[in-house]
Amino acid sequence: MADNADRAGEIIENRLEGMLGAIALPPRTFAxxxxxDCDGEIPAARRQAAPWCVTCAPCQSIRERGSRR
Incomplete structure (x- = not known):
């Protein structure tokens, strides 16, 4: 027999699954x-791993270092 805590846990789990399912993910297209930034080529492996990327790895590192200041 389920008690109130079990029912509450099921409700929370169902709502969480619904909320996570509604999150929009970045499109899975290649960048x-x-x-x-530098007009250099972004390697295919980077574009496949992060299809939303717009910079090469060295330029992204520069951007990240600048945003920490």
Whole structure:
């Protein structure tokens, strides 16, 4: 026999699953092959791993270092 705590847990779990299912994920398309900062090529492996990327890895590192200041 389920008690109130079991029922509450099921309700919370169902709501959480619904909320997570509603989150929009970035599109799984490949990014443009050219970095917006240096006009260099973004490697295919990076574009596949992070399809939303717009910079090459070195330029992204520079951006991240700048945002920490």
């Amino acid at each position: 443009e092959p050219i970095c917006v």
